Amino acid sequence: MTVVRTAADIEAPVQRFRRIRHRSAALCAPLSAEDMMVQSMPDASPAKWHLAHTTWFFEKFVLERDADYRSAHPEWHYLFNSYYQSVGPMHARPQRGLLSRPGVAQIYDFRERVDEAVSERLHRGVDAETLAVIELGLEHEQQHQELLLTDIKHAFASNPLLPAYTSRPAPRGSAEMVSLDFIAGREGIVEIGHQGGDFAFDNEGPRHRVLLQPHALANRLITNAEYAEFVHDGGYAEPSLWLSDGWDTVRRENWQRPYYWREDLASEFTLAGEQPIDPHAPVCHVSYFEADAFARWAGARLPTEAEWERAAASLPVQGNFLDERALHPLPVSQSPGLLQMFGDVWEWTASPYVSYPGFRPLAGALGEYNGKFMCGQWVLRGGSCATPREHIRASYRNFFPPHARWQFMGIRLGQDR
Structure with missing residues (x-):
């Protein structure tokens, strides 16, 4: 020993x-x-x-x-x-x-x-x-x-007084929005999953090969302004955009906008209390159903987790995390390459949360940590503004049911090529 x-x-x-x-x-x-x-x-x-x-x-x-x-x-x-x-x-x-x-x-x-x-x-x-x-x-x-x-x-x-957790609102962006572009991803046989050498949860392995078809990922996250266009265009009233369970949820819950947005679409509740919506900040607190419907409306799709991980694996883990204390997604500055891959919001993927080939849970009671939730959940990647930076890596797999909205969840688009 x-x-x-x-x-x-x-x-x-x-x-x-x-x-x-x-x-x-x-x-x-x-x-x-x-x-x-x-x-x-x-x-x-x-x-x-x-x-x-x-x-x-x-x-x-x-x-x-x-x-x-x-x-x-x-x-x-x-x-x-x-x-x-x-x-x-x-x-x-x-x-x-x-x-x-x-x-x-x-x-x-x-x-x-x-x-x-x-x-x-x-x-x-x-x-x-x-x-x-x-x-x-x-x-x-x-x-x-x-x-x-x-x-x-x-x-x-939920409190009518709308109390603030912090007295510091998140900084707002400039008047210039970073253009939305698509960057071609790697295609062919690639490896994903944790490579070993440091900590990883059992659901991040084993490392294995996957086949990636020609595809591209958006260079940045979808913004509040872009999502507002979806709302104004009647996105929540068009059943053809929604998965069947999603449409049932929209009608049952009377969804009309992202969680925490006010009815006027001008303000939202944040950890700093109610604040004006920054049009250039990433939209957050949207479910998988909403992310998928927005992607259809935009003529795109959500990335798979393999596409996301292969793109993120070569990037440094840098971004707007809990360590920055903004406690809210922030606008991005123009620069080449993939932006906001880590931090700001968890990014919904098109991948159901299932085991990798050869997966074995931890022995004993700790084996209940991840494996038994591999049913009815969808994978999110990248961490958020409330995630400690040292906790995240490219292989990290978060998972939630498709109707969940209260986490800092957002959207990156993908497309076939």
Whole structure:
């Protein structure tokens, strides 16, 4: 069994663990205890639940690897388990907002005690398997950091007072819009999937070959102004543009514009409160159904995830991420090549979320992390303005059901050649 013992091997994991865990608490700093209790819809979770669940993950999958470890609150495991059926039952997801106890102060105390225990474990030395689980836990924490922001945005938008999470509106673009051009992609047999050498989720592999037909990708994301044209042209009233389930959803939910846009199509709710819509910023908070319908209206299509990954693989992971603190998609500046491939908004692809050839989930309970969701979901790529930059890579596969809208989701067009 390999044990981590050198100063270089110990200090780096401890510092990374502390830094990432601290960011979750820092994201909650603008929130009151009442804010942290709210669950505004079944798909969202209270902020305090996010803090507790990510802590439960480290207690259950790291600390309890030691047979001598004893949880101070074993009854909380039922409250803060998410979907790991193989480790026990859990509180119903739509009812997380009913958990007034434990309180926020108790959850912060829980985090501190678990953080101390994991840090002490790292200092003493852990085997390679435990270190890998800790890294998985940190990547999991970063996913919940994005969810913290998108869930509180939904909660604040549900409040008639329209409170702001931040006092800094996102910077607006110039009066000049970057032209929309299509750039030919690689065709023929290519490889996609994680290449190894650093962390990746199990659903990013194994690396395998795919055949790409002649195609092109848009050089940038679709803007608010372009999407407004679709709305003004009656896009939400034309059934021929929509998939059958999408059209049923449009009629049932009375969709008429992107989520958070106001009826006048001039303002939208943001994490900085209600703000004028920037026509040159990427449109966001649109579902797969809306992205697909817009692409049809525009005489194009959505890229496949293989087309997207092959194009992104040679690009640096740079863009408007959580680290930039804009907390909203930003307009792009004119420059050659593919723009906005990372950050700003998650980009819907035309690919269903299924396993790659030869996929094997992680062993044990952690195998429930990704594989069991490979049904009825669609792949998104690239990260968003609420994603930590270090969390993203070209092979990263996000996935949501086609009706989801509350995440920072947007559109890049593709076309056949």
